[in-house]
Amino acid sequence: MEEIAMNQQKTKVISRKLILFPIPFQGHVTPMLHLANLLYSKSFSITIIQTRYSSLDPKCFPHFTFYSLDDEVSENKSFSSDNLVPGLVEMQENYREPFRVCLGRVLDGVEPGSEPFKCLIADSLWRFPGDVAESFNLRRIAFRTSSMSAFVVNDYLPYFKDKGYFLQGSEPEEPLHEIPPFRVKDLPGEDHHDILAFVVHQTKTSQGVICNSFEELESPSITRVREILSIPVYPIGPLHKYSPTSASSILTEDHTSISWLDKQPPNSVLYVSFGSMAAISSTDFLEIAWALANSKQPFLWVVRPGLSQCPLPEDYMEIVKDRGHIVKWAPQVEVLAHSAIGGFWTHCGWNSTIESISEGVPMLCLPFFVDQAMNARHVSETWKTGLVLENGIRRDEIEKGIRRLMVEEEGEAMRSRAASFKKLATQCLMDGGSSYKALDALISYLLAS
Structure with missing residues (x-):
């Protein structure tokens, strides 16, 4: 037995x-x-x-x-x-x-x-x-x-x-x-x-x-x-x-994001996405739009349905010309891993935060609700891989933040620290x-x- x-x-x-x-x-x-x-x-x-x-x-x-x-x-x-x-x-x-x-x-x-x-x-x-x-x-x-x-x-x-x-x-x-x-x-x-x-x-x-x-x-x-x-x-x-x-996206991804990025210089593009749930007033939406236009930096901006009820100004795309590319949704992980991306303007949802850190991309943080402000605080003060827009959505403040992140020495230091975290994120696996x-x-x- x-x-x-x-x-x-x-x-x-x-x-x-x-x-x-x-x-x-x-x-x-x-x-x-x-x-x-x-x-x-x-x-x-x-x-x-x-x-x-x-x-x-x-x-x-x-x-x-x-x-x-x-x-x-x-x-x-x-x-x-x-x-x-x-x-x-x-x-x-x-x-x-x-x-x-x-x-x-x-x-x-x-x-x-x-x-x-x-x-x-x-x-x-x-x-x-x-x-x-x-x-x-x-x-x-x-x-x-x-x-x-x-x-x-x-x-x-x-x-x-x-x-x-x-x-x-x-x-x-x-x-x-x-x-x-x-x-x-x-x-x-x-x-x-x-x-x-x-x-x-x-x-x-x-x-x-x-x-x-x-x-x-x-x-x-x-x-x-x-x-x-x-x-x-x-x-x-x-x-x-x-x-x-x-293939984990509920929303349809626009892969023209990648073909457009392929034409941009390394570390030159600011990727802008506020996630799948943020709702922005018409006033704030226009402040963001004009801040991006006035910054003179190349940008890839995700404007998904439901983000705002406000349309872009009629002549907006003519003003930004080839410097800006706007899509309804992007393959974010692929975008963040692209060599043309030099910064990520984000709502600091946890997925976006850890994806950006893992791909070595510094962040401009605009948190909206729940845990996003906490994530942004870690980004700016614990990991020092980005900065927070502390004074609300004002085009002059946003322009300053974009310049600090994308062209000034402060942003380069953040990029270097982000690269160190990218290495850690790879090694831990x-x-x-x-x-x-x-x-x-x-x-x-x-x-x-």
């Missing part, structure tokens, strides 16, 4: 089946797909549960299995920085039951005798996967698409509220000595606090955390997160470096590097019973 038991143990198949559940926003889908491709390359079978809103075309990912929620959120609904909070609340309320039904359908589809699903990897912005996964006795790992320092700040928010930092009359420039280099004005607004509290809760109640960062970039924050949490933490980024050409070892540890954890 012992011999039979040993033979059965030897032939036991270890499950490599995973379920992934992204939030349907571009900044969350992109890293989740990079993670999916990475785990697929390590011989894991990937099933993706997605919403009908901003859904991906399964034909573009034949190596994955897709399930869609039967939800009531309109496929034509638009989310932006103007309606993000109520939009997220609506999603959380409407998706919980469809997710439970869909997850049950996925798990019921496992044929008798075949390997079961090993784990659910869910974006930590979802507030319900923990309870649902537990009801199916399924292990859950939280996936963070924001920085680790943002998690530390989110965990501190009740403390900062008790200290009165969100009361009228508080000093916005006051430094937060508990978590340098942040200032009071870098904290997320109170309208986001309930959402961020759920993010912290979902992370703390998971069985592990995967983050799109690396030790050399956020060592103090990663150490602090490990102190806060009693679960494994796996900083395996930068994730885009594993699958840089992966190599055999023996910090992210390489974290990935090994993650795979071992996923395969453990």
Whole structure:
């Protein structure tokens, strides 16, 4: 009997089946797909549960299995920085039951005798996967698409509220000595606090955390997160470096960006993109447009639908001529890696921040909401690879910032430091590097019973 038991143990198949559940926003889908491709390359079978809103075309990912929620959120609904909070609340309320039904359908589809699903990897912005996964006795790992320092700040928010930092009359420039280099004005607004509290809760109640960062970039924050949490933490980024050409864009990319960049001198072009959700007033949009025109610097500007209701001035393209190229959406990783790019004017979403750092591109920072001000503060004061537009959207201030970044010695120093981080971002993925070892540890954890 012992011999039979040993033979059965030897032939036991270890499950490599995973379920992934992204939030349907571009900044969350992109890293989740990079993670999916990475785990697929390590011989894991990937099933993706997605919403009908901003859904991906399964034909573009034949190596994955897709399930869609039967939800009531309109496929034509638009989310932006103007309606993000109520939009997220609506999603959380409407998706919980469809997710439970869909997850049950996925798990019921496992044929008798075949390997079961090993784990659910869910974006930590979802507030319900923990309870649902537990009801199916399924292990859950939280996936963070924001920085680790943002998690530390989110965990501190009740403390900062008790200290009165969100009361009228508080000093916005006051430094937060508990978590340098942040200032009071870098904290997320109170309208986001309930959402961020759920993010912290979902992370703390998971069985592990995967983050799109690396030790050399956020060592103090990663150490602090490990102190806060009693679960494994796996900083395996930068994730885009594993699958840089992966088709992860919800929006259609305009590849004329690359052909136009091919004609520009090295380090000459300012790439301008404020992400997939920023909404800009007509006044601010025109200030940005004229600042770019007046700067005399070549620029590639992403003006996606929904960025602003204001059209460009009629003679704008005639004024900037061949010096400016405007597209609705760009293949950002490919753009940032292009030799013609000398700087990136960004909203400082975490994907854009880590992609820019990993490609050695210095940044001009214009944060809009949630964690973006915190990322910008790290860029300017911790890593010193960029500068923040502290005085709002004014064309004269923007022109000064562009010159500092693109043509002055200060910008050259930032470019040099950014190049050092690019080297670290490459080395951490190599055999023996910090992210390489974290990935090994993650795979071992996923395969453990």
